Amino acid sequence: EAGVAQSPRYKIIEKRQSVAFWCNPISGHATLYWYQQILGQGPKLLIQFQNNGVVDDSQLPKDRFSAERLKGVDSTLKIQPAKLEDSAVYLCASSLESRGAGSTDTQYFGPGTRLTVL
């Protein structure tokens, strides 16, 4: 079974530029998450999708960040314009979204995109 795919793996941009990240979840996984992870910290949830609908985007800085999952499969996360404090690793994760008794609904992560804003 193929894992979660992300691209690019690394990106360096200057502040005020825009950048986009792409994620392809594990086949059949209904739930997709975008996280921001700053060095030395745990992942911070930015947005959660279930199929092509947004479940939670309460921590997404909507003045500069946007995300979509148009067909309920692939997703893109965009930052426009970028700030220095956006330098972080952006992780995409997916889960099966089975909520029955005994289900763990484990999240599986992609390799991440390391963003450096200069």
Add this chain to the structure above:
Amino acid sequence: GQNIDQPTEMTATEGAIVQINCTYQTSGFNGLFWYQQHAGEAPTFLSYNVLDGLEEKGRFSSFLSRSKGYSYLLLKELQMKDSASYLCAVRGRDSNYQLIWGAGTKLIIKP
């Protein structure tokens, strides 16, 4: 508020045993996860506990006490490749099945 506490860093010797603790205060409880994260890589799933007690999986074991809001990850027969950060995450009562993440414990293995 909701909070997950783990030690920032631990050091252990190759071949030894180490216990990484995690305490949590969350709005309800619906499972606790441990993930391993090597430097520059994504977190990978290690274990899941939802009932009290010990879950053993090879060299790794995870323990949960819901009444104490406490878990630990036990690593036996440490190998150099176990040098990584270990993240504790709790699923609260939130219907969105979201995880509350700790900051992680960086484990350094010395020969």
